[in-house]
Amino acid sequence: MGGIVYHDVTERKWAEKGLAGGVHGLIAVNDRAGGHAGPKSTAQLLDELGDLGVPLVCAGGVGDAAGFVAALRMGYAGVQMGTRFIATDECGAHADYKQAIVAATEADIVHTERVTGVPLAVIRTPYVERIGLKAGPIARWMLRGRRTKHWMRTIYALRSAWQLKRASLAGGAREATSKDYWQAGKSVAGIDRVEPAGAIVRRFAAAALSASGTAKTARPRE
Numbered sequence: 001m002g003g004i005v006y007h008d009v010t011e012r013k014w015a016e017k018g019l020a021g022g023v024h025g026l027i028a029v030n031d032r033a034g035g036h037a038g039p040k041s042t043a044q045l046l047d048e049l050g051d052l053g054v055p056l057v058c059a060g061g062v063g064d065a066a067g068f069v070a071a072l073r074m075g076y077a078g079v080q081m082g083t084r085f086i087a088t089d090e091c092g093a094h095a096d097y098k099q100a101i102v103a104a105t106e107a108d109i110v111h112t113e114r115v116t117g118v119p120l121a122v123i124r125t126p127y128v129e130r131i132g133l134k135a136g137p138i139a140r141w142m143l144r145g146r147r148t149k150h151w152m153r154t155i156y157a158l159r160s161a162w163q164l165k166r167a168s169l170a171g172g173a174r175e176a177t178s179k180d181y182w183q184a185g186k187s188v189a190g191i192d193r194v195e196p197a198g199a200i201v202r203r204f205a206a207a208a209l210s211a212s213g214t215a216k217t218a219r220p221r222e
């Protein structure tokens, strides 16, 4: 009762479906996002969803204050960040996972279908190298069928759930990281330390405020 619902979307057809269901805003999940990334860029999604009349939140690729300000300047109402907040003191993830985010560059982020059946953004590790990025022929065939795709996703999900839990909570160093994978987006590029979540929020808010101040002073006189 009285809740506000923002719906994750990767393209217009899902946005229209969400709006028909009464959502209040949309989270535009782009091709740089951690977790299940979409196929489209930050700019493409803004073009595609910008006329729908609800606030749009950018999800994917924002790891530093400059990226945050850039998304707001483009026209997004806000930014949803995942990867940035994993590398915080408060996050319960293992220190190895946080350090992997800090150490990773954009080029270390790959999309694998072999965890859930749909592209999942993860840090390239020996485990990811071993399982590969594309679903195998049988899995691909199953993923095409209306009913079989649910079975295949369930198989992937069950297999990966315990692996992810073990990798993220128990750390991977003890097994030479050979079985580990960590979800993260290309926002790793802007993340250079583990820090308190509040410090991130304050820094990003200050950057946005100062950018809006600059925009005001830069506005031509009428």
Ligand SMILES: Cc1cc2nc3c(=O)[nH]c(=O)nc-3n(C[C@H](O)[C@H](O)[C@H](O)COP(=O)(O)O)c2cc1C
Residues within 6 Å of the ligand: 008, 029, 032, 033, 034, 035, 036, 059, 060, 061, 062, 080, 081, 082, 083, 084, 183, 184, 185, 186, 187, 188
């Ligand atoms: C480890 C991890 C788990 C995630 N799990 C979910 C999830 O269960 N449901 C969801 O809608 N989005 C999930 N996301 C996506 C985030 O909500 C967010 O859209 C995304 O992290 C934004 O990209 P960024 O990681 O570059 O900031 C997850 C992201 C990460 C990194």
